[in-house]
Amino acid sequence: MERYDLVYQLYDEFDTGALREYQEFVDVFPAVDSRVALEHWQGASEELEARKDEIRAAFAAGETFAEVAARATREQAFTALDLDAKYERAVNVLVLDVDETLRSAGGTDNEIPRDTLHMLTEFHEQGVPIVICTGQTLENVKGFAIQGLGSEIVHSGELSIVYEAGTGVFTPGHGADTKQLLYEELDDEIRDVFDDVRSRVLPEAPEDLRRGCHLQGNEFNVTMKPNYETGSARAREVIDESLVYLLDLLADAVAGTVDLEDGRSVAALTRAFYADQDPEIRGVLEQEGAYPDVDGEAPAALTEVLSRIDVAYYEADAAEIGSLELNKVVGVERALSVLDVAEPFSLVMGDSKSDLRVMRWVAENDAGIAAAPEHASRETLDHVIRSDELVFDRGKSVDVLRTVYALNRFARLNRDG
Known part of the structure; x- marks a missing residue:
C-alpha cells in the first residue's frame, strides 16, 4: 500500500487529535512539586503510550506512524509526504x-x-x-x-x-x-567608515531622535531602534527619520574616502543610490520629502564604496547600516x-x-x-x-x-x- 494511503488510514481510523493533546500535555507539563499533579502527568503518559501502541501494532512502520500522529496534524503529515517526495532528503x-x-x-x-x-x-x-x-x-x-x-x-x-x-x-x-x-576580516577602509558613523550617530543626532530612539548594543553594525513599541505609529515615525539621518551620516563618513570633481552632493547621491536599491527606502525618502534630485549616475569611486555597505530599513522597528560582505x-x-x-x-x-x-x-x-x-x-x-x-x-x-x-x-x- 502506498504511503499516502497508509497516512489516510492513520488519520481516519485513529483519534489522532486526542493523541496530540496527550503528547503536548506530556511534553510541556511544567515542573511542579505536587504529588497530585505528577500523578496526573503519569496517567497521561501511560494513556499516551497505550494509544501509540495501538498504532504501532496496526502498521509495519508503526513506530514512525505513531510519532508522526502524535506530533503532526493530518495537513502537516501530508505536507511532509509531499516534501519527502519532492526532495527525498531529511x-x-x-x-x-x-x-x-x-x-x-x-x-x-x-x-x-x-x-x-x-x-x-x-x-x-x-x-x-x-x-x-x-x-x-x-x-x-x-x-x-x-x-x-x-x-x-x-x-x-x-x-x-x-x-x-x-x-x-x-x-x-x-x-x-x-x-x-x-x-x-574587513579591510580598514570599510571599518573606518563604520567607526566614524558609530562615534557620531547619537551625539550628532537631532534632539527628537536622541529622545525617540537608542543605539542597539552591536559589536559592529549600527542599528537605531525606537524607544516606542515596535510597530506603533510613533515607532514608524522615528525610524523613518532615523533612516534619512543614517543615510546622510553614512554619506558624510564616505565623503572622506572619495573625491567628487563635479561638485555634486555626496548626501544626495547616497540617498539616490540606496533608493534605487530598495523600494522601501525610496518610499520613506519620498514620504519624508528627502528623495534627492540628482542628475546622472554616481561616480564609480562612490558606488564602489556604497556597494559594500548595506542600509536596511525595517518598518517601525529599526534602521541599520551593515556590511554587504x-x-x-x-x-x-x-x-x-x-x-x-x-x-x-x-x-x-x-x-x-x-x-x-x-x-x-x-x-x-x-x-x-x-x-x-x-x-x-x-x-x-x-x-x-x-x-x-x-x-x-x-x-x-x-x-x-x-x-x-x-x-x-x-x-x-x-x-x-
Whole structure:
C-alpha cells in the first residue's frame, strides 16, 4: 500500500487529535512539586503510550506512524509526504530567525512558546544542529537561548548563533572556533567608515531622535531602534527619520574616502543610490520629502564604496547600516563549517530581507527549504509561496517544525527501508 494511503488510514481510523493533546500535555507539563499533579502527568503518559501502541501494532512502520500522529496534524503529515517526495532528503540543520519568527510581539508576548522550544529539543535529540540566525546582539541571544533551551543544549557543540545579521558567529564547545568576529576580516577602509558613523550617530543626532530612539548594543553594525513599541505609529515615525539621518551620516563618513570633481552632493547621491536599491527606502525618502534630485549616475569611486555597505530599513522597528560582505548567508556558511555540516539540507525560517538572502542561497544550492510567517516582508513571503508554501500563522512557528519533524520521520523510512 502506498504511503499516502497508509497516512489516510492513520488519520481516519485513529483519534489522532486526542493523541496530540496527550503528547503536548506530556511534553510541556511544567515542573511542579505536587504529588497530585505528577500523578496526573503519569496517567497521561501511560494513556499516551497505550494509544501509540495501538498504532504501532496496526502498521509495519508503526513506530514512525505513531510519532508522526502524535506530533503532526493530518495537513502537516501530508505536507511532509509531499516534501519527502519532492526532495527525498531529511532536514539535517535548522536555521532560525528569532524576532517575528520563533517569537512574535503580536502572537507570543515576545516569548518563544514552550511548544516551539520543546520541538527544538526534539530535533536536538535527533542530532539535528540548530543555527540561531538573528540581527540581535550575542548577549541577548545567549540569554534567551539558555533560558529557553537550557545550558546543556546551548553548550552541546551542536548549536551556533549567527548574530548581528552575520557579523559574528558563536558556537560553544569548538575551541578556537567558538567565537569568530567576521567583521575583523574587513579591510580598514570599510571599518573606518563604520567607526566614524558609530562615534557620531547619537551625539550628532537631532534632539527628537536622541529622545525617540537608542543605539542597539552591536559589536559592529549600527542599528537605531525606537524607544516606542515596535510597530506603533510613533515607532514608524522615528525610524523613518532615523533612516534619512543614517543615510546622510553614512554619506558624510564616505565623503572622506572619495573625491567628487563635479561638485555634486555626496548626501544626495547616497540617498539616490540606496533608493534605487530598495523600494522601501525610496518610499520613506519620498514620504519624508528627502528623495534627492540628482542628475546622472554616481561616480564609480562612490558606488564602489556604497556597494559594500548595506542600509536596511525595517518598518517601525529599526534602521541599520551593515556590511554587504557580512550578512546572514556568510554567517550561516561559517556556522555550518564549524558544526561540520558538509552537505546541508536546512530548514530556513525567517521574516525579513536578511532572511530572504539565506532562503535564496539554499534554493540556489539545493540546500534546503524555506518557511515564513504570514506577516513576513512581501518579497520573503513571495519566495516562500513560490517554493513550498510553508507559511505559518503569527507565533505558530511550531507548525512548520512539526511538519519537518514528520518529514524527517518519513525520510528515515526511505533510508532504513
